[in-house]
Amino acid sequence: MGLKIKDLIEKTTHTLELKDLSDKTIAIDTMNVLYQFLAIIRQPDGTPLLDLQKRVTSHLSGLFYRSINLLEETIRPLYVYDGKSPELKQETIEMRKQIRETSTEKWLEALEKGDWEDARKFAQASSRFTEQMISDSKILLSHMGLPYVQAPGEGEAQAAYMVRKGDSWCVGSQDHDSLLFGADRLIRNLTITGRRKLPRKSTYIEVKPELIYLEEMLKDLEITREQLIDIGILIGTDFNEGVKGIGPKTALKLIKEHGDLESVMKVKDILADVPFDQIRSIFLEPEVTDAYSIKWKSPDRDKIFEFLCEEHDFSQNRVERALDRLEKISDKKQATLFKWI
Numbered sequence: 068m069g070l071k072i073k074d075l076i077e078k079t080t081h082t083l084e085l086k087d088l089s090d091k092t093i094a095i096d097t098m099n100v101l102y103q104f105l106a107i108i109r110q111p112d113g114t115p116l117l118d119l120q121k122r123v124t125s126h127l128s129g130l131f132y133r134s135i136n137l138l139e140e141t142i143r144p145l146y147v148y149d150g151k152s153p154e155l156k157q158e159t160i161e162m163r164k165q166i167r168e169t170s171t172e173k174w175l176e177a178l179e180k181g182d183w184e185d186a187r188k189f190a191q192a193s194s195r196f197t198e199q200m201i202s203d204s205k206i207l208l209s210h211m212g213l214p215y216v217q218a219p220g221e222g223e224a225q226a227a228y229m230v231r232k233g234d235s236w237c238v239g240s241q242d243h244d245s246l247l248f249g250a251d252r253l254i255r256n257l258t259i260t261g262r263r264k265l266p267r268k269s270t271y272i273e274v275k276p277e278l279i280y281l282e283e284m285l286k287d288l289e290i291t292r293e294q295l296i297d298i299g300i301l302i303g304t305d306f307n308e309g310v311k312g313i314g315p316k317t318a319l320k321l322i323k324e325h326g327d328l329e330s331v332m333k334v335k336d337i338l339a340d341v342p343f344d345q346i347r348s349i350f351l352e353p354e355v356t357d358a359y360s361i362k363w364k365s366p367d368r369d370k371i372f373e374f375l376c377e378e379h380d381f382s383q384n385r386v387e388r389a390l391d392r393l394e395k396i397s398d399k400k401q402a403t404l405f406k407w408i
Contacts, residue, residue, distance in 0.1 A: 094235035098148065145215070249292060297327055
């Protein structure tokens with residue numbers, strides 16, 4: 068679902084070029100970007116990329132080719148995976164499951180009607196992951212020599228912790244939730260940068276990375292991080308539904324006027340059944356780990372080719388060309404990109 072605060076932070080959202088992130092380590096919210104790949108990388112009728120055994124490979128395609136794009140810009144991608152979700156997130160997980168099931172039905176109906184625009188739209192919303200798909204993505208990263216970290220809990224919480232610790236410069240995610248987890252910096256649009264077609268229109272837009280500094284944002288809004296969390300609870304997080312009729316601007320106004328949720332509750336009959344102390348704790352004291360090792364290694368060309376082409380039926384010519392690019396990057400180990408190895 069993600070925190071819906073985009074309208075509040077437009078003034079402090081900075082548009083960049085990928086080259087502006089050169090020599091930066093970025094802790095990527097892996098499940099977030101894999102869902103992007105699964106949603107975007109599809110056939111015109113909405114069907115995801117499949118190998119000959121009908122296994123989905125859209126996520127592997129995105130992970131492989133777009134990681135190389137980042138590496139060519141001397142950006143160091145560090146992938147962070149979700150662990151066990153807090154109990155309070157189960158309702159959100161169930162809601163997402165229902166959305167996927169409904170979208171799958173509408174996708175099939177659109178295909179029968181020959182409505183390709185609707186078919187693609189509903190197909191994107193029907194995206195779902197399996198444990199095997201996640202496991203395959205980790206195998207590919209290992210073959211490419213790219214590090215990943217398994218979080219004990221929320222991946223965004225772990226990524227934010229690694230930024231605060233200095234092991235990463237920023238979090239890479241489409242969602243704003245990492246700001247509530249205390250990430251000093253957040254980059255959006257990292258893996259979808261480029262020319263994108265607007266839905267149901269013949270026009271295209273140029274999507275560029277967007278950088279948000281937590282402290283700058285809080286100063287502009289004249290709130291604290293704790294108050295930002297309370298605003299999130301009012302409008303809805305992954306751990307609560309939010310208050311009907313209260314959007315970002317109203318939530319900001321209420322918190323600035325009254326200070327916190329306890330004070331808001333004294334003047335408004337809301338949040339009586341919301342365990343907001345537990346939700347605050349998830350953001351302020353998340354489950355994270357120091358048990359990780361970050362090291363970029365040389366890619367194994369043979370293993371990548373075998374995994375993508377022989378096991379998952381990727382185009383051999385296209386993979387070979389991409390591997391040439393990857394090896395060219397790797398050959399510069401003594402230069403900028405791989406100087407940290």
